[in-house]
Amino acid sequence: MLRSVARIVAAGSVAAALAACGGSSGSTTGPTPVFTSVAVAPASATVSVGATLTMTALAKDQNGAVISTPAATWSSSDETKATVDPATGVVSGVANGTPTITASITDGSVTHEGSQQVSVTTPTATATVTATTGQAFSPPGVTIARASGTGTVTWTFQSLAHTVTWDTQPGGATEADIDPTQNAQVSRDFTVAGHYTYHCSIHPGMHGTVDVQ
Ligand SMILES: [Cu+2]
Structure with missing residues (x-):
């Protein structure tokens, strides 16, 4: 029951959420979901040189529940090892290495990032x-x-x-x-x-x- 109420509230704007937090005295409702973190999956992924891997990003509130936000923007720490499509999270292996793939989500004035390291390996026969x-x-x-x-x-x-x-x-x-x-x-x-x-x-x-x- 609490969860379903929280989901409805999550549809509200970040500004409304912040305002709700500011006026905390005397409040009898549960905490308002606030965009707090970005979880990126999969962890410990491996992609071959010349192959692709699709990564996903989930925005979470202060309780770890998934909330709805605008889509993530993706980036790679080392594009000589792996590139990533900024819109889709599709990672392409370029050369052996362990680049970090990061998803950045901005909701209103709030931005959070999440990342995972990816192992790029050269396939053998x-x-x-x-x-x-x-x-x-x-x-x-x-x-x-x-x-x-x-x-x-x-x-x-x-x-x-x-x-x-x-x-x-x-x-x-x-x-x-x-x-x-x-x-x-x-x-x-x-x-x-x-x-x-x-x-x-x-x-x-x-x-x-x-x-x-
Ligand atoms: Cu079988």
Whole structure:
């Protein structure tokens, strides 16, 4: 109940909120939400050189509740390592490094920033994915760079059977599905660059991607 009241109040202007705070004596209502911080996600993200990662920013009030504000403006601490689209938060890996990506939100006369460090890494010719007993592909996305024209992804299947069933492959690619497998490792070699998506045909929530450079 309190939360729903707070959300309605949050629609008011910052000026109104500040005025409410100023006249605190004798007030019997709960604290008015005030834009206090910006939370940026994901934390500890990794993006490959030549690949992208979408970051998000949430404005929060003094209690940590999400409030509505104008959109964030994004910036990178080192554009030789990663750039970021100022409007969308889409980060592009440029070179190995750990730049900090910052979101700045201005609501009225109040500005707050939040940031996260991003690791930019150069993809190698091989990657491994674990198909877990927890019904996930970990990591869900891998990027490989073809060395001598080929890159390899190896899936490690734990004790629960999964498949790797391709949804989309770039033009010219003909990767074969991996039929139900458990307690084994199976590899696929990739010679065609592009974005591949797959799922497990047994467990509806299991999805993964392979990007081949
Ligand atoms: Cu599965």
